[in-house]
Amino acid sequence: MSKEEKELIKSSEATEWFALINLAHILTEKQEILVKSTEFCKTLGTSQQTASRRLQNLEKKGWIRREKKFNVQKIEITDEGYHAIFHIFDKIKDIYERFHIVGTLVSGADEGRYYVSIKGYYEQFKKKLGFEPYKGTLNLELSDHHYAILTQKLNNLKPIIIEGFTEENRGYGSVSCYTSVVYKLNNPDTICKSAILRVERTFHKAHIVEVIAEPYLRQFLNIKDGDKVVILLNNNY
């Protein structure tokens, strides 16, 4: 499983593989895979004949089993078929996990400084994150694409919850934190342990991510507005 590169999927099998995942995906929507080449061709973006040929080839390869019913065919994906799917899946998972989220440093409204300083939050940061944060946040602006991936990644991680509280008749909402590491793009030698804050209010505004850390990050990483910063999320949860 680890050392040797087993039967890897060849380039020439890509179209078959592609057909296979489309079949498998039908299972996530329906109870069983019942296809007609006259319908399946729409999914694949090919002619009926090609869709039919794909199914034949998948069967020949041993990736599926077919049972022709009256005017529909019942498909079963074999262990080998799933193996082919998940082999690529593992590959993409690596890609996904190692994907570096890059943001551009921008100046915030200095709201961050205010919120971090509030005692009700600050004490929790100290206790739950394990460091005394600098009183201010680093604001990183993300592209749609990087923002979408960050969101997806965060949804798969377990946040450290900073509880909300009420003080002097004002309510302060809870904040989700995700431990991370940040560094200046192309300068991965100077890294800094940090945490991403996910505050519903600010986070969803304009693809801005707020980062806190112990040192003053602009100085520690030697960055200024417009510089690119890499965010690495800690995968442990």
Place this chain on the structure above:
Amino acid sequence: MSKEEKELIKSSEATEWFALINLAHILTEKQEILVKSTEFCKTLGTSQQTASRRLQNLEKKGWIRREKKFNVQKIEITDEGYHAIFHIFDKIKDIYERFHIVGTLVSGADEGRYYVSIKGYYEQFKKKLGFEPYKGTLNLELSDHHYAILTQKLNNLKPIIIEGFTEENRGYGSVSCYTSVVYKLNNPDTICKSAILRVERTFHKAHIVEVIAEPYLRQFLNIKDGDKVVILLNNNY
């Protein structure tokens, strides 16, 4: 993101897509993507000429940027390229999450009955799983393939830990539990809430999974040795 089927990848783009993920995967192993068509063709399983053309096509498609150095080319994957990768990734993730693990019912050595009955464990099961388990385990034998996928799934879930303890000079190790639902294959109407036990000692022996539940499962699901049982893991963690 949810409703409409955006620019989906067509069957004819499968070979390019395949080349793209192979490039991206190189990034997970090396710091940057430096390829030679003379090397890359081995990864793809094609000739050097085809590998070269793939890189040209990927550039044309806007999935990569190329910078030809002396006798190597430095590749950068564009946002669009990653988008193409992750679009398929989401699809496979659905497939993976919905994959049904099927095991064959076998008779165990009745060790399960003994362990479940031990008070130190039993009380924790009751408290942490929320049901009083039947004093015995259902032993399901898995194929290599299903076992590998189960293992991978479990590694991505947060277990309910049943603490180990010492009693009368004997040590009892901790047990990881994963809440699940089981039913007889082809009979998804009669399902049963259950938990998978992951005991290092027994679990790794011969691809046997031990399942506990409140009722006597053999009776409740109307199953006997050799019958196939589906295990669905709860995705919440």
Place this chain on the structure above:
DNA sequence: ATTACTAAAACCCGAGTAG
């Protein structure tokens, strides 16, 4: 060393159509 062009061979596609 490479990359990538040319050209012929091999492959794939889809219209027509049989079963």
Place this chain on the structure above:
DNA sequence: TCTACTCGGGTTTTAGTAA
């Protein structure tokens, strides 16, 4: 209806080779 065959045309591949 369906599936899947044949076959002409188009595309893709690879060997040879130039740059």
